[in-house]
Amino acid sequence: MFRDFNFKLLVIDKLMYQDKLIQPRFRIADILYAKGATGDLWKYLREQDLLYTVLEEARQYFTDLEITPDQLSAVDELTTDGGLEIYHQCSPFWDGEDDLFDVTSLDDLALLPNLRVIHGGEAMMAAPGAEDTLKARGIAVE
Numbered sequence: 144m145f146r147d148f149n150f151k152l153l154v155i156d157k158l159m160y161q162d163k164l165i166q167p168r169f170r171i172a173d174i175l176y177a178k179g180a181t182g183d184l185w186k187y188l189r190e191q192d193l194l195y196t197v198l199e200e201a202r203q204y205f206t207d208l209e210i211t212p213d214q215l216s217a218v219d220e221l222t223t224d225g226g227l228e229i230y231h232q233c234s235p236f237w238d239g240e241d242d243l244f245d246v247t248s249l250d251d252l253a254l255l256p257n258l259r260v261i262h263g264g265e266a267m268m269a270a271p272g273a274e275d276t277l278k279a280r281g282i283a284v285e
Contacts, residue, residue, distance in 0.1 A: 147248040148206065149266070153221045154255070155205055156229035158214055161222075165214065171232045174200045185236060194236045197243065201233040219257045223266035245269040249276045258282055 145151035159165040172184060178200075180187040188194050223246075225239030237243060249270045252258065264284035267273050277284060 144210070144254065146250045147246055147270075148202070149244050150246045150248070150251045151210075152205060152229050152233065152244065153223060153227075153246070153266075154210065154215070154218055154251075155208065156227045157218055157221055158210065160228040162217070164217060165208070165210070169201070169204055169232055171198060171201050171235060174204075188236060195234065195238070195241070195243070197233045198235075205229075205233070215254050216257055218255045220260040220262065221255075221258065222262040224263050242269065249273060252276070252280055252282070260285060 145154075155165065159168055175184060175187065175198075185194075188198075225237075225244075230237055230239075230244055234243065244266060246267045247270055249267065249272075259281070260283045261267060261277065262285050264273075264277070267277070267284070270276070274284075
């Protein structure tokens with residue numbers, strides 16, 4: 144359904160962590176501890192050289208997560224911010240200093256018929272023609 148994984152993450156953050164319309168909330172720590180991680184996750188991820196990447200367990204979960212048309216219709220605004228909960232679940236120690244979560248395609252806008260506002264749209268602007276595409280759809284960037 145979604146073409147851009149990072150765009151899907153923005154939608155999931157809104158539905159799962161902000162509006163709580165998708166439950167249960169995904170927690171990467173639970174997955175890592177179930178896989179045998181013990182103690183300090185920073186140390187575990189550093190030893191595995193996984194500090195600044197999307198963890199495969201999170202990528203797979205969010206890629207496979209089904210979002211219903213009703214849930215998609217409920218999305219009227221999105222927030223792009225380095226501090227989003229979903230980013231910490233994908234890459235717990237990501238520092239927001241790179242383009243790991245930049246949206247590179249706005250094709251998925253068609254899935255959100257009621258989207259009207261994007262707060263902090265910097266992550267969206269990496270997509271080609273973003274400004275024109277958002278304006279043509281009547282989506283404000285604040």
